[in-house]
Amino acid sequence: MSELTHAGYRPGAGAWNALSARTAEYTARSAVILLLLLVWTPAGSATAQQAVTTNTCVSCHADLDDEDMSLPVAEWQRSAHRPADIACQDCHGGNPASMVEDEAHDVERDFVGLPDPYVVHELCGECHQVQMENYVPSPHGLEGDFWPNCVDCHENHEVVFPRASLISIPDNCEDCHEQEIMDDFIALTDRGLEPVNEFRRAAEEIRSAGVPVDLILAQASLARDAYIQQASHVFVLDKMTAVVDSLEQVYPRIQKEVNTARTEVDTRRRFGWMFIGLFLVLAGVIWLYRRALPED
């Protein structure tokens, strides 16, 4: 029970106390914002730039003159890793809480300036396990002497969500591969994953119209997981083709679910409009009838 009390009730009480403690300051502030709102000016430059993180790697490196040393911060801030709370120390080691350079770069704490290209996949693989397991035995892994490795395609600091267009980064693939093979590869990826994206988009749209889509989303996730586990980072066209072919057996079934849900949305709207029409006609009839009533 006492645990429940803490989770459920105390946080709110704490918030209340914080509220009353800072009242004076905020009364003034609120007066200002009321004014701002009234004239509809976006309040801006004057407000304090809020610290986004207390990570000392970020705070120091951001101000370094040497671009090679400061640019990674800006790149990382645009990356998909930042919202996921994956920061410098997760790959470079060191102590992200120290303001002292030697302590921050402490090799005892596994600090490494440039991670060994041969272990990059292991670093990434700590989270992206499935991808690593497919990559290691692939032509790019052991066979290819770990070339290219994760960051060669996905970037090191500005890691973004993957997309088919990454595959065709000019310097990446064309050294070894014909453009034709690349095109096949991209087409295959699209064939495998584009329908899933489509289903998800449709599901979101249908959900916002009030019709349940849990089944659609669950099936889409299953298909996506199957692709990731069996086809992504495998880098063997035949293997991928087999996976995508079998997925394509499933897609029509999901599409059918999507269509059924869409029909339901349409039906609701059609009936809705029927009733709207009915009510409007009724209102009109009453209005006419009322006008025709004798004045008395």
Added chain:
Amino acid sequence: MIRRLSNALYHWLDDRVEISIVIDFCHRQLTKPVPRHLNWLFSFGTVTLAFFLSQAVSGVFLMIYYEASADTAYESVRYIMEQVRFGWLMRQVHSYGANFMIAFLLLHSVRVFFYGGYKKPRELTWLFGFALLCVTLAFGFTGYLLPWDQLSYWGTTVGTEIAAATPVIGEYLLILMRGGEIISDVTLTRFFMAHVVLLPWVFIGLVAVHLVLIRYKGISPLEGTDVPEKTPEELKKAGGKPFYPQHVMKEAIVVLLVLASMIFMIIYYPLPLHEKADPFNTPVGVRPEWYFLSSYQALKYLPKTIGIIGSGLVVLAICLLPFWDRTPARRPSRRPVATSLGIMFIVLNIVLALLGKISETEMTIMGTRYHFDIYGWPHAIATVEEPAAEPDTGDGGTE
């Protein structure tokens, strides 16, 4: 034939319980004319009433499947929305209806305020109306918890916390509402009881008196309280129309139009059911329903006790309005002070509600991303073009 039968029944009943007294009274009240100046604004009361009836009907259908227990409430609402035939419609009609009802109730009170409808001899009508306002807000507050989703759970948590800040009896009030330290199964049961048993009956009683008073005294004239009010005959001569059927028809038209717009909202912007309530996981940006937002926000800026006492006094002042505003004028243009104070009060509430709405959210304004703290105060967080691109193919993450 039918006429003969009903006549016979009438006399039979009249001999025994003198229903003629009631019937004559009703007949007189129904045909009594309403003043000429009644415009569309005067139908908001009826619209509110129509929504109450609609709530009663859709509520009965929801109750067939709803289960008021913390374990199953959420699932039962989901079941209603996804499995029960027309269940989605009933839930949408009920939850949209609640919002519409409160919106029109507020509009109605505003209309009454600006037209001085609360002045002598209609103080009682106002008092009963005020009680109806409290009961309707209580309907909204108790009903909001019933789906037992994250929003409703935490909205109710902060809502009841406000009550806890009342001096002296606060802690007691909180326990009374929650039935314990936290919102739990016990809270749900008592909210459900209030929502479907207690409040409806109180409402019916209050609204009956409200309506009888209105019919009995007639709608207030535009002239001040110092001018004697017209008798029904005088009203009729001055161009007043009979309440039934002319005025009733006019109101029916408004009700139909409002219902049509509610259907539009339901089919294009249905209200969602969020994730199931999780007492161990407070979501960010918890806030009560829109009609409590302005007071909720106002309380953030004030020290706890002062805020509660202050807003209590404001509410009391509104309740007792007819007894301290005894000026005779009714026409809005003849009472500039009251009219401008009223407008200022409304604007203040809208601004506070907007602040409440943006607080604890993020928004991009002219290329800069802002975080709005709990006071609605903006902080720039970053001047980035666009954060990381959306997931496209599914190759990232291990899930």
